[in-house]
Amino acid sequence: MKLGFLVDLNLCMGCKGCEIACKVENEVPLSSWRLRVKYIDIGTFPDTSRSFTPLRCNHCENAPCERICPVSALHYLDNGIVNIDSSRCIGCAGCMMACPYGAIYMDPESNTADKCTYCAHRIEGGLMPACVVACPVEANIFGDVEDETSHISRYIMEHQGDIQVRKPEKHTNPKHYYVGGGNQTLNPLAHERIEGYGLFNNITHLDTLGDPHHSILDRFLTPIFGGHNDHLKNESFVDMPNEAGHDAHEEGGHH
């Protein structure tokens, strides 16, 4: 069994229902995302179009994050899921450096790496991932890619020639497929990220990695003396400093 995911971008309408379902199901803290839907505008007014691209862990068959993890916190399950054991993670961020898809984040509450696990806990109980259940247009298709009778396998067969994975040149063999994707939606270098220019937010960079209120000394002391996360409330993230408004053009390079 090899579980895989397919997103039909022709169906996705960018409602972000999957994002929210994922957040709720996995209690993903504010400022962190296991699954996100990116909006990309293409063309010049009035000939413009907007595409919506859900992005999550690709559960690669040849996962760089699993290879670089020094303590096997990231490991394969028998069904192909790349799972993470947060209790073993040392927080070196090697996996974040290795993942070509930027799918791993440092959980600000546990100060360990975390990511989409295809809702491994739900799969174990015979349920579908939360994002699949929440999608109103069934753009998220999940199943066993080795079973040729599964929905996902049949979908892949029906859309031969229009199936893509992100960054195939990295030889990671992703088990996450897209139908209807293009270079401009799947290649991050093919579109611009302009700071301070967004629909409902200022697209920006996080100022901190992990817990924004966690000093280096805290990293040593809290596991011994406790108190870790006592101060963490949602409000603390709302006021989290970031570089919003900072004009990244001054830095030069790509955005």
Add this chain to the structure above:
Amino acid sequence: MDHVSTIEATKAVVTLDVALPGIIWGWMITLNMWAKSIGTGVILVGAFLLYRHKKEDMPNLRWLMPLISFIALNVFLLFTLVDLHQPLRMVNIFLHPHWTSAITVGAWMASLFTGLVTLMALIGGLNHFSDFRKHCPVAKGVRKMNGVYEKVFPFVVFLAFPVTMYTAIIMAQSSARELWAAPAEIIQMLLAAFMVGSASLILISGKWSEKARRDLALILALSVMFSFLMYMSEYFFSYKAAEVEATLAYIHSGGSYNLQFWSAMVLGYIIPFFIAWGSLKVDNRIMMKFAAVTTLIGLYLAKSTWLEIPQMIPLS
């Protein structure tokens, strides 16, 4: 919103997304790499000098070489630990090692290397300062192990090579950052070790023979020259890979990384090269010390630039 008018008509623009992480491995990892280069470099350059010259030509090398290495390696280990988000779980690397990871292999090798260098520093230091803790039984015991120093040294030199290079493998395993390619980074790490190894030893070579000092100048000149050539090759000719080109755009297009990179090249490579090359003919101790200091500063800036720019490009 003035910049909107500068977007190309054919260019796609992200109009709604989450905030992405910025620099993941920052100054602490730069310091980590820089200190490790010193820690292994002084051993490699010291071994070369001991092979070429008599001990009497370099009277303080036997105890200062392992001591400098010991201090640098402890800085390296400290900042490795401090950079972890769960530093107390570092023990998991030894309890649950995952051998495909260069981080694991490197941590084991670096720990062994540091242990052996500590032993050499103790033996060398206590024998040099023979009156220090004269009646302490532990110090007496260590002094009696004088012969162990020479027996351990070849293993330390052998181990210095992989300890120097394993960070390049970590960078190569960081598949998301294409700028860091294994062959180039391995050579750069070795050259960096020879650069700062010779620079550190220049600072303590005041009473050494002229021939030994000339060898130090030669090592510094050659290592900075080859390292500089590699940086220039990557800077000017890395346009084949789209991601590498996009990464180097953070230097090419001006801004703070451009300033940092060229400051690194001038301080760490161009200035030391000409001073060291000149010192091959006319020994100038003050200028060589100046070159050593600029090399140490320049390498830090170069490492910092090369570490940070690949982290600036969006991955998704």
